[in-house]
Amino acid sequence: MSDTRNAVILLSGGLDSATVLAQARSQGYACHALSFDYGQRHRAELDAAARVAVQQGAVEHRVSRLDLTMFGGSALTDTRIAVPEQESVGIPITYVPARNTIMLSIALAWAEVLHSRDIFIGVNAVDYSGYPDCRPEYIAAFETMANLATKAGVEGQQLRIHTPLMQLSKAQIIALGTTLGVDYNATVSCYQADASGLACGVCDSCRLRRQGFVEAGVTDATRYVTAR
């Protein structure tokens, strides 16, 4: 590999970030994968992240612990709020306040210590779930802020937030990952996956995933709790 620049990859354990990791690796980055144990309902995604990091050849994989249940405000961080099983209007209750901002900020700290100027995140503005912090204008604003926040930025080393999936449909993401050798069986997307990673099949995330495989014409081996 001629290019061994360090990059920090936000790796949730889901379909999108697995594809992002594969993409960053294919571009020659030494990939430092970062996951978050933030008290999420679907903790099976952390096991998935560990599997994906190994399969996709990350240089290392770290899990940052951060308790977002202390604030709640989301179906993913407050067990009293149910995960919706029908499509909703507007910003859904699975939105976790400031989650991408917090994750990117911690990735920024690690990037600075690694002398890395490249952070990858699997946000998507096409088949996205209505989250404000998945939009290109948000990412651009974060990048501007990050370059003012850091020593590297002040010293003229511009940091870039890479969003290779931003303009892809879920089907295009799956097609891309398939050509890059991603094993989607290792990933977990479901917002209420059980401890073993079985998916509910009916939450927003499951619906988008299932539809993506159908449209991509790729066999979907996702394991569901029950056939629905």
Next chain:
Amino acid sequence: MSDTRNAVILLSGGLDSATVLAQARSQGYACHALSFDYGQRHRAELDAAARVAVQQGAVEHRVSRLDLTMFGGSALTDTRIAVPEQESVGIPITYVPARNTIMLSIALAWAEVLHSRDIFIGVNAVDYSGYPDCRPEYIAAFETMANLATKAGVEGQQLRIHTPLMQLSKAQIIALGTTLGVDYNATVSCYQADASGLACGVCDSCRLRRQGFVEAGVTDATRYVTAR
């Protein structure tokens, strides 16, 4: 109090943030104080934060745990790096990569859950320590990003990052706090304070603090490890 808007106040336990909390209270905000246990060398500041929150009538005080020692890269989060005891040139080694960005991001999450549009932080561009994330252009960029990141921002409720100390000298901050009834004896500024809160007297933070009291003509009751 006619105005009971919620505000999130970043409270380190030092002199500056104690003054900010008093200022926000004097403006009628219901103050939700937020501190961080990030593995900092000077843990005595967390005890100080708890004292200050009570003294200054915060509605509540929460401590968010987040391990920044997993990345290191600063004299405050890596015990192998010594705290400088002479003035340095450029960005000092006590700079913690992305610290203010991480703290403001987590404050943003809490603010959103509280339906608060106001976050207060005691950054300062005058007597500051050379940290990039204490400059007004950084704060402005964070505010822009925050309004794109959040549900409230999308719905047109503009969030504001208040920096009431930005243009004040350390002496002016102490004078302001004194008129607002801040008990500076409760605060800890030293980067290497011992467990009981005794200050070293020679780090950047101690020097700025000591000089501030002298210039403000206010009695300095800071307790030092040894008379230097």
